Amino acid sequence: MQYLEGRKYVVQAIFLTVALVFAARLFYIQVLDGSYKLAADRNTLQRLVQAPYRGLIYDRKGQILVQNTPVYDLMVTPREVKQLDTLRFCELLQLPLEEVRESLKAAKAFSRVKASPLVQNLSTPELAAIQDNLIDFPGFSVKARMARSYNTHSMAHALGYVGSITPAFLEKPRYAKYQPGEFLGITGLESYYEDQLMGRRGVQYRMVNVRGIEKGAFRGGEFDTLSVAGQDLHLSLDSELQEYAEKLMAGKRGSVVALDPKTGEILTFVSAPMFDPATLSGKGMGNRYMELLNNPERPLFNRPLMATYPPGSTFKLVNELVALQMGVVSPQTPFACNWKLVRCTHRHEYPANVGIAIKNSCNPYFYQVMRAAVMRGRSTNRFEDARLGLAEWRRQVMKFGLGEKLGVDMSQEKKGLIPSSDFYDKRNGFHRWNFRTVYSLSIGQGEVGITGLQMANVMATIANRGWYITPHFVKSVGQGGPLPQFREKHTVGVDPVHFDAIIPGMQGVVDGRGGTGSNASLLDVGISVAGKTGTVQNPHGDDHATFAAFAPAEDPKIAIVVFIENAGFGGSSAAPLASLVMEKYLRGKVAPWRHRWEEWLPGPAERFITRRH
Template identity: 35%
Template sequence: MIGEEFGSPKRKFVIQLVLSCGFLILIGRLYQLQYIYGEQYGRQSEENSIRTVVKVPVRGYIYDRNGRLLVDNRPSYTVMLTPIDFNTKSLPLLAQILQMPEEMVVDKINRGKKYSQFTPTRIKRDIDFRILSLLEEHKDKLGGIEVEMESKRYYPTSARMSHLLGYAKEISDWQLDKLGDYYQPGDIVGSAGIEAKYEQFLRGDKGFDYISQNAKGQIIGTFNNGKNDVPPKDGLDMHLALDVRVQALAESLLTGKRGAVVAIDPSTGGIIAMASKPDYDLSNFSGVTPSEVWKDLTTDEGMPLFNRATLTRYPPGSTFKMLLAIAGLEDGLIDENYRIQCRGAFPFGNRVFKDLHVHGSTNVIESIQRSCNVFYYGLMLKVGFDEWTKYGREFGFGKSTKVDILEENSGLLPSTEYFDRRYGKGKWTQGYLVSLGIGQGEVGVTPMQMAVYAAMLANKGHYHQPHAVDYIYNKWTKKTDSVAYDRHDVQISEKTWGIVREGMRRVVMEPGGTGGIVRIAGIQAAGKTGTAQNPHGRDHAWFIGFAPFDNPKIAICVLVENGGFGAVAAGPIASMCMEQYIYGELIRFKKKAPPIAQTPNDQLVE
């Protein structure tokens, strides 16, 4: 009985009828449009009379955590050309006035033509007053040329912030292809750093003016008294976690060196400072970037465009000892009473792994304080590769930190699988592990990862996704849009934290610590020095640390390439940056310094 109605001839007929009606209506409409009104529409298409003029919004401003303006907009004049209105006979004159080769002008015009004959396209940005007056003088010969006021980026502070802010520059052909419909040739687009990552918010929305014109393309006036015009919407403002004074200090301390400083607020993951040297001057990109400037930047052997804070990757050296200590303590393999005898060397297999000093009887706190290698050679073998890798992962090594600055290296955290893949199963020995125990060998970390690690040591295991942008201010809703970032906690006992952090405190605060140089007047600081062995030259210097000890407000990582010992090269930079952040100024250069605060040592002992 079910089949009765299923696909019955009657139903087939009804469907065919509906289909026929549909097509008949379409054919009828087609006939009406093309046959009856064809001529009328033909005329209309010839004098299509409304032209759209794009109005560019003002790019969003960028502020630091104290509301200081970091990125401003200044007016600049741009020469625009409407292809259909321009007489090519005037080309030599135009090229001469603009001081551009003729081919380049033609090239720009052709690019614009591809988008539309009728829309003005940019020929030259940021012209000076002399060119402006010359254009005005020859106005009658230069039909289709207009000068439009636009804005360009201006950087009012002394900090360069090259890699952090990134630049916004004229869109390239491949970006045009990739980013799609919003953009037109000649538009400004964020191409690095925050400018690129938050392009969507910073750029705003273009506006459109509708202009009536006659069949020859001459403008008659506004269309419909401008009632249909859409005003541009300015971009949103970014408020960063950055403290520009710390940033400027970090940059000046790195001057002449190659390296990076990353400072993070341990309670939020907000980036207080991110410096990478050598760097470059962002104002070179704000107007027209001369090709020689670009060439210099790309060929410089110091690689100024390369963001060392997130892209460079070195072994962490002794700064990795806390990680191994935590693994050993948490897995119950050692405790605070466990001691070894350091005789300055660690024989293993047919090799001898060295230490810098003979430390004698050493427990875990002292091993951090004095950076005893022998302690960790042995501990690494106890803890084992897999546990070490596991804890490394927990602290965010070997994967990208997802910092909101686009380019990032995820570093290298080796694992059993990795070595098996690289050397073949059973073809690598425990000897490979021994040097990993002191952060040397086949392990690589970025300064950004190290800063996150320092922050986690400071806040006892809270991982916050590092980020530059704290919140976005929406001018239209008058509200702040806070930005959501990942966070998770690492489960490590309070006792372990007590031991490891006490070791780090002693590094800075107690005699015999390797980082006494970092001491800051009036504040308990903690840290760890590290030296990454460099087979190609002088070792790289690391320092990670945080302050104040009891209530950390800043965690920092400093890397100085070829700097030698961590304490000497990197320590003072970290010390001054932390001092600047906490006091708001560098008090060490004032006469009276407050005495060093006393913190009882008993907090870890049960």
């Protein structure tokens, strides 16, 4: 009996302990912890997310380019839609019946109880036309937000656009804080600087009754947070110069990139064909996007960053500098214009030094320059000698920011290609190629591929005598200046004295008698230009034209590269266009007697001169 009596007390103690634990837990939940009450009250609470004011975008002179304008989205909560008169609803919105049905179907697939956008980007007049009738359509509401509007018709490829977040974006960790239906930067600077432009969301909790009528802030706003506006971007782009360059490139395919050599700031950035940035905003944006996407001229293709072409004769400057640094040639090395090695484009004075060779763009001269850099007798086997020599040559060339991404503040940048020994091993077989296989690299042809931005950076490097700052579009984020990576100098490992050896030849190209780039001369307005023409062989059609330069030659303030597809000789089309842009930037205007160039510039199908340089 005593044993049974003891067990009774043990059981009573267990029940008492459990009761005390439950009582303590209930006391904590009901009295001390308000989170469970908040969860229980969610059916009578509205959580309102306040989107922050997106940062504005200005050009280098303080002119506002991109701002925010109020627009409205028509939202639908499928569970609340009752006996919808679809025909009347479509007439009210002036939308096709099938489009509305598809949108409703997509909204149900997203959520039957959460609101999602049915029609986006309604303007104030469009909203006024339908708002009074929404009372007849339960389940539909209007949500106000800010959308991008533009004070410029240019810079579309640089600015990028803002769009609704997609499921693919939501899967990325960077966008974990976003919700379906929110907007973010999709391309260009809007995308790269999304974190800075977006700011921080705010949240408000409001009490509502069963009819949805607001009854005030929950707990006096204890859980509310304020939104923080995004930071403004101050660009290095000059909107006036950009509009002028785009005007000159109208009707052409290609690119124009101009930099301030001393800072790496991008002054103008043209990808032709162009389009108005407002095309990718507002109601009907999706249809307009598809029109651009299906356009055979590919206006959405960001050519300065994504199009890689053989650079043509402009690449001879890099080859010469590499060879000078290696010590395999000197500025006075007198290589002959030997047509048995490679054909030269025209007869010219004997290339007694590098200056004359650059001025006349002598192909045989630069063939022999690169051969001296690659074939240095490192091995008795000529195939192995070529492998070792090309590897060393490539290491030196890539220091100019070629064959890899420069790191510009835009995500679409391509690497280009500086072919390696392994590249030719895979294509031709190990020890199955030699210098004769790769000699076209010496004149910027063959397998080498460079973007317009990379070549502009090469010209900035030459202008600076051996260093560059990574090209960038944004001078200042808010009031803090550019991002840290756009303040660092990068050296290319070439002694400054070697740049002094080639720049006189580049001046001879433009300002000397018989130079291949004389159409770019600005001597008549007191500006000296150092440059190099290029004509890129194109197996698919007419040759491409290119011209690279900087000015003034003595104290460079602008470095520029122009690339025009299928326009032939660079000295006839790309050079005069570059000179107009340089003059516009340096003088603020173009001399009256030079306006004739604007109408004379050939388009992509016009070739005035077919010589290659």
